[in-house]
Amino acid sequence: MSKHIVILGGGFGGLLSALTVRKYLSASQADVTLVNRWPTHQIITELHRLAAGNIKEEAVSLPLAKLLKGKSVNLKIATVEAVNPDARQVRLNDGSVLAYDTLVLALGSETAFFGIPGLAENSFVLKSVNDAHRIRNHILSKLDAFAQHGNEADGTIVVGGGGLTGVEVVGELADQMPEWCRSRGIDPADIRLYCVEAAPSILPGFPQELIDRAYSSLESRGVRFVTGQPITEVKGTEICLKDGSTIQAGTLIWSGGVQGHPIVASCGIEVNRGRAVVNEYLQSVSHPDIFVAGDSAVVMAEDGRPYPPTAQIAWQMGETIGYNIFAGWENAKMKPFKPVISGTLASLGRKDGIAAIGARRTQLKGIAATAMKEASHIRYLAHIKGLFALAH
Numbered sequence: 003m004s005k006h007i008v009i010l011g012g013g014f015g016g017l018l019s020a021l022t023v024r025k026y027l028s029a030s031q032a033d034v035t036l037v038n039r040w041p042t043h044q045i046i047t048e049l050h051r052l053a054a055g056n057i058k059e060e061a062v063s064l065p066l067a068k069l070l071k072g073k074s075v076n077l078k079i080a081t082v083e084a085v086n087p088d089a090r091q092v093r094l095n096d097g098s099v100l101a102y103d104t105l106v107l108a109l110g111s112e113t114a115f116f117g118i119p120g121l122a123e124n125s126f127v128l129k130s131v132n133d134a135h136r137i138r139n140h141i142l143s144k145l146d147a148f149a150q151h152g153n154e155a156d157g158t159i160v161v162g163g164g165g166l167t168g169v170e171v172v173g174e175l176a177d178q179m180p181e182w183c184r185s186r187g188i189d190p191a192d193i194r195l196y197c198v199e200a201a202p203s204i205l206p207g208f209p210q211e212l213i214d215r216a217y218s219s220l221e222s223r224g225v226r227f228v229t230g231q232p233i234t235e236v237k238g239t240e241i242c243l244k245d246g247s248t249i250q251a252g253t254l255i256w257s258g259g260v261q262g263h264p265i266v267a268s269c270g271i272e273v274n275r276g277r278a279v280v281n282e283y284l285q286s287v288s289h290p291d292i293f294v295a296g297d298s299a300v301v302m303a304e305d306g307r308p309y310p311p312t313a314q315i316a317w318q319m320g321e322t323i324g325y326n327i328f329a330g331w332e333n334a335k336m337k338p339f340k341p342v343i344s345g346t347l348a349s350l351g352r353k354d355g356i357a358a359i360g361a362r363r364t365q366l367k368g369i370a371a372t373a374m375k376e377a378s379h380i381r382y383l384a385h386i387k388g389l390f391a392l393a394h
């Protein structure tokens with residue numbers, strides 16, 4: 003009887019695990035099942051564009067059935083409810099139980115709310131295509147209300163957290179806002195678009211020159227920054243900051259950080275702050291029949307610091323895992339995880355961006371960074387044979 007590989011999650015890590023394992027193991031050698039909570043592979047690195055209506059859903063939400071066509075991968079659309087690593091079983095929300103010989107955990111991360119009162123109940127997050135639609139529809143309804151009644155809160159949008167997610171979202175909204183205002187007869191100058199960051203500066207850890215560029219570029223398009231001020235509480239539309247001041251905002255988008263997935267954190271494998279501890283081959287250190295990809299794992303780089311939870315790391319982890327499952331079964335040597343890190347690329351809206359490229363952190367600004375980000379997106383689509391998305 004052939005063995006069963008179960009892959010949980012159809013994001014960057016899970017999809018690449020499935021595609022890669024099939025390069026090495028035929029359908030007669032292994033059954034492969036990929037479980038995902040929706041039928042699409044979502045390019046979550048582009049969701050800020052969808053939230054602002056600057057890209058079509060079809061371009062960032064690719065049918066998994068199409069990507070896996072001809073690969074002999076069983077696709078199961080369901081939500082994972084529990085993993086039992088000792089019984090080697092996974093329970094799904096449709097009541098079914100999958101038994102596995104090898105498991106890949108690639109469930110991603112969740113938004114962290116840090117126990118801030120009222121935050122989860124009164125904010126939007128940007129982790130899926132549906133989240134992006136929700137944000138856009140909400141902002142548009144608030145702008146409609148603002149055009150009618152002129153209530154300040156309806157015309158105020160706050161992005162909480164000035165990391166890469168927050169900066170990319172606020173940049174995209176800043177570019178879209180004039181058009182949204184024009185079609186409603188609103189003067190764009192009457193709209194307040196804030197980015198509130200707890201640290202003394204946005205983009206902590208970025209080279210100062212690129213931070214300065216982000217400020218000047220975004221401020222010139224109307225973004226107001228509040229830094230050194232953590233959001234401490236949210237009461238309906240009232241956003242409270244540490245210094246006691248408040249902002250009345252009808253829309254709060256929370257991009258203040260991510261944390262490990264609760265199923266990974268609680269299933270009984272060894273974890274560090276909710277993320278699985280893995281060896282250099284990306285196996286759980288407590289359960290070697292479980293490989294962990296993407297944000298679900300914490301992987302230490304050579305400098306002893308964990309790699310950041312990014313898409314480029316996740317899909318390279320998937321590739322390493324796909325090969326290592328085969329190597330483990332064939333008693334061949336597994337490959338240690340050694341990612342190629344091209345750098346950090348962040349958009350500041352449609353026509354501006356910043357990038358720190360390669361080991362020397364070479365800095366790029368403006369159209370060069372924007373073009374490089376687009377090129378890396380296209381490279382990824384080519385890699386997963388998802389270029390049909392570019393038709394949209």
Ligand code: NAD
Nearest residue numbers: 163164165166167199200201232233258259310311347348
């Ligand atoms: P993050 O943790 O990188 O940034 C969150 C920001 O929110 C931090 O600057 C933090 O100081 C701030 N914050 C936390 N609590 C706050 C509070 N109470 N009030 C105000 N601000 C608060 O999270 P992220 O931006 O979602 O990124 C998550 C990961 O994804 C990172 O590793 C990032 O590098 C990666 N990412 C990469 C890209 C890209 O490469 N273009 C884009 C998005 C995300």
